[in-house]
Amino acid sequence: PHLSTLLSVADFEVVAQKKFSTKTFAFYSSAATDLISHRDNLDSYRNLLLRPRVLRNVKNVSIKRRILGYESSAPFFVSPAAMAKLAHPDGELAIARACAEDNIIQIISNNASYPLQDIVAAGKPGQIFFLQLYVNSERQKTEQLLNKAREAGIKAIFVTVDAPIPGKREADERISAENFVSAMSGAVATNDKKGGGLGRVMAQYIDSSLNWEDLAWIKKVSGLPVFLKGVQTAADAKLAVEYGCAGVLLSNHGGRSLDTVQPAIVTLLEIHKECPEIFGQLEIYVDGGIRRGTDILKTLALGATAVGVGRPYLYSLAYGKEGVQHLTEILKDELECTMKLAGITNLDQANPGMVNTTKLEHL
Ligand code: FNR
Numbered sequence: 001p002h003l004s005t006l007l008s009v010a011d012f013e014v015v016a017q018k019k020f021s022t023k024t025f026a027f028y029s030s031a032a033t034d035l036i037s038h039r040d041n042l043d044s045y046r047n048l049l050l051r052p053r054v055l056r057n058v059k060n061v062s063i064k065r066r067i068l069g070y071e072s073s074a075p076f077f078v079s080p081a082a083m084a085k086l087a088h089p090d091g092e093l094a095i096a097r098a099c100a101e102d103n104i105i106q107i108i109s110n111n112a113s114y115p116l117q118d119i120v121a122a123g124k125p126g127q128i129f130f131l132q133l134y135v136n137s138e139r140q141k142t143e144q145l146l147n148k149a150r151e152a153g154i155k156a157i158f159v160t161v162d163a164p165i166p167g168k169r170e171a172d173e174r175i176s177a178e179n180f181v182s183a184m185s186g187a188v189a190t191n192d193k194k195g196g197g198l199g200r201v202m203a204q205y206i207d208s209s210l211n212w213e214d215l216a217w218i219k220k221v222s223g224l225p226v227f228l229k230g231v232q233t234a235a236d237a238k239l240a241v242e243y244g245c246a247g248v249l250l251s252n253h254g255g256r257s258l259d260t261v262q263p264a265i266v267t268l269l270e271i272h273k274e275c276p277e278i279f280g281q282l283e284i285y286v287d288g289g290i291r292r293g294t295d296i297l298k299t300l301a302l303g304a305t306a307v308g309v310g311r312p313y314l315y316s317l318a319y320g321k322e323g324v325q326h327l328t329e330i331l332k333d334e335l336e337c338t339m340k341l342a343g344i345t346n347l348d349q350a351n352p353g354m355v356n357t358t359k360l361e362h363l
Contacts, residue, residue, distance in 0.1 A: 062347075073102055078107060108154075108184075232262065241278050
């Protein structure tokens with residue numbers, strides 16, 4: 001179908017399922033075991049109810065947002081997702097080019113299909129990129145990557161902490177892995193004795209001994225602000241403050257890691273109850289299940305600075321760079337409409353009173 005006929009994020013998934021190879025779609029869409037957390041990520045937003053205010057002159061709205069102090073045209077970013085080249089020959093390069101035009105931040109995956117410097121070079125001078133990191137059991141490889149990141153002008157490191165080992169994604173494991181290579185990490189996904197599972201075999205270099213005391217080393221070697229991606233409790237968000245992190249990305253890895261964990265938005269509510277003071281001490285982002293403008297506004301109203309979008313951007317690559325831009329446009333339009341109908345004109349006005357959380361809390 002022509003790109004202009006795609007009106008929602010869901011429309012991209014329909015196209016991707018038809019267009020991508022069975023293996024690619026299985027790798028992208030899969031989630032751990034019974035898909036409970038993946039589905040809960042989506043369902044949690046249905047159970048948060050908006051409380052619009054009326055008669056507030058909403059003729060002009062702004063959706064601009066500062067993310068880690070950098071101006072972004074919207075309060076959302078591209079969450080890091082491996083192997084974008086499976087969707088389109090330009091893969092992460094196409095995402096970088098689209099983000100350059102739209103002034104959107106891209107978090108580059110440690111398992112990207114292109115080398116870091118190529119992805120950054122595909123963008124424009126001064127474009128803001130963050131890098132997602134899996135710490136390699138061979139620490140000197142991580143050190144090399146962090147040095148490259150600094151040289152390439154990456155602005156922050158997102159250490160993924162919810163996947164010391166890969167989740168059990170059965171849809172991915174049922175189809176053979178063939179020979180997929182991540183130019184970034186050097187990981188090669190090929191079948192082993194246990195069969196397929198691109199996610200599983202690619203993750204074999206990840207150091208599962210990583211712990212809180214290693215964060216100082218990452219900070220020192222990179223010289224960059226460090227975020228933790230995959231924090232799932234208020235207790236760990238508090239620890240992130242104590243260990244000097246610049247922020248946390250509350251996430252359950254799109255339901256791909258441990259199944260039956262709570263959605264990130266529930267962790268955000270937990271922070272309100274247990275340690276609201278940390279909202280002023282580090283930046284809090286959320287990802288998992290963001291598919292609509294309403295999802296974005298609800299999350300921001302509950303205190304997040306920004307949200308990440310994972311699978312939809314991979315699906316949008318069915319149309320290359322134009323697809324990525326079209327998806328961004330849809331989300332921006334929906335967010336603007338949501339703000340107008342909810343009665344606010346800029347994102348600083350978003351506040352917890354805009355969301356009724358009763359239904360979600362009583363599930
Ligand atoms: C991911 N995600 C991920 N996270 C990460 O830290 N490093 C990675 O390499 C990847 N790779 C990856 C591949 C694919 C195919 C998917 C779908 C996801 C997780 C990602 O950053 C994000 O947390 C989720 O995708 C967010 O959920 P939604 O938006 O997909 O629902």
